[in-house]
């Protein structure tokens with residue numbers, strides 16, 4: 001009998017972790033990792049943070065590599081960089097690449113990620129209008145931000161938009177953020193946390209415009225953007241525009257192969273697509289969350305990595321439903337924001353700590369049950385909250401609101417079911433929800 005062949009499409013966080021986790025589980029068949037970028041798989045989180053500011057350990061592209069080149073040789077993983085998967089022949093179980101190569105598979109894993117949603121206004125194609133997803137975008141942005149102070153306008157007050165605003169302010173640029181929603185990070189954060197973060201950006205000198213839409217961008221005769229026109233006709237200087245209004249998952253390959261898609265590649269609780277020989281993980285996967293109605297798509301390092309390990313287990317015949325507690329992280333100025341669980345749908349919040357000192361947590365409850373905790377500069381709260389959420393907890397709003405409440409008293413909550421040891425040391429850097 002020949003050993004099984006796994007082909008992974010997308011050499012980003014989820015694709016690399018899938019290949020590594022398979023080997024870590026002792027999978028002895030052939031593994032091919034196909035990526036359309038021409039570099040080794042790398043971490044994206046520093047691209048909106050340290051890579052732009054020049055922070056130690058994040059400025060050289062080699063610092064961002066998830067694994068050195070030698071890893072692929074020693075693990076027997078065939079890395080195919082700079083080639084694009086173009087078509088899946090499900091009947092013959094063959095993946096066709098742009099280069100003309102045809103890769104037979106027994107299991108195919110789609111880890112194709114997402115691309116930035118384009119800004120649908122006149123002038124969006126002018127030079128100086130940028131988006132940030134990959135290393136190439138980050139190089140361009142770094143070059144643009146390394147010169148004299150300029151007027152930067154960020155469209156979208158999501159994680160990437162706000163991280164970029166913080167980075168650009170730190171570098172001394174004039175920053176305006178334009179957000180169509182009535183509050184920042186409306187999809188990911190409680191109104192309480194979103195209001196606090198908005199104030200922090202304003203304290204740092206960012207002009208944050210809420211409930212405002214971009215109507216058009218205007219350029220100079222050379223085609224360089226110089227003015228942004230808002231709804232209502234206001235015109236603001238915009239020497240550089242960065243668009244961070246969300247992402248579109250890469251579903252084309254799956255859709256053309258007649259797999260079920262819809263804002264993501266739809267998978268079941270074991271992350272199998274409508275074809276059981278094909279899994280999907282990470283930003284491109286739309287999966288059922290335990291206890292929640294419908295399917296969810298999460299854009300985070302934790303989600304891509306944990307889903308990769310779940311798929312590796314399934315391929316090795318040791319699968320279980322994907323139940324990991326989501327957790328996220330963002331850094332803006334001196335604020336380390338960490339989120340455990342998903343807070344959407346909460347109906348009660350209780351605050352612990354001191355927002356004035358930038359050290360506090362927002363505990364979110366739904367029908368009296370803890371569903372998520374947002375923490376600012378309280379890493380211990382975050383760690384314990386993740387444990388509590390994974391183990392099931394009866395922590396009540398009254399307990400959190402009681403004088404002298406300290407989450408550390410609860411850190412002996414039952415440990416979550418043991419996860420298979422990650423092959424790749426998880427970096428204590430991760431985190432985010434819809435990272436856009």
Ligand SMILES: Cc1cc2nc3c(=O)[nH]c(=O)nc-3n(C[C@H](O)[C@H](O)[C@H](O)COP(=O)(O)OP(=O)(O)OC[C@H]3O[C@@H](n4cnc5c(N)ncnc54)[C@H](O)[C@@H]3O)c2cc1C
Nearest residue numbers: 010012013014036044045085113282283299300301431432
């Ligand atoms: C600037 C930035 C900052 C971020 N910060 C954080 C953070 O602080 N914390 C956090 O948790 N998350 C953060 N994220 C999100 C996190 O990086 C993603 O959720 C994670 O990378 C998702 O992994 P993935 O494997 O699904 O997709 P990716 O890492 O995007 O990998 C997908 C890969 O597939 C390739 N590909 C797509 N189609 C094809 C094809 N047909 N053939 C071959 N290759 C293909 C893509 O080019 C890409 O290389 C950030 C993201 C960005 C862009």
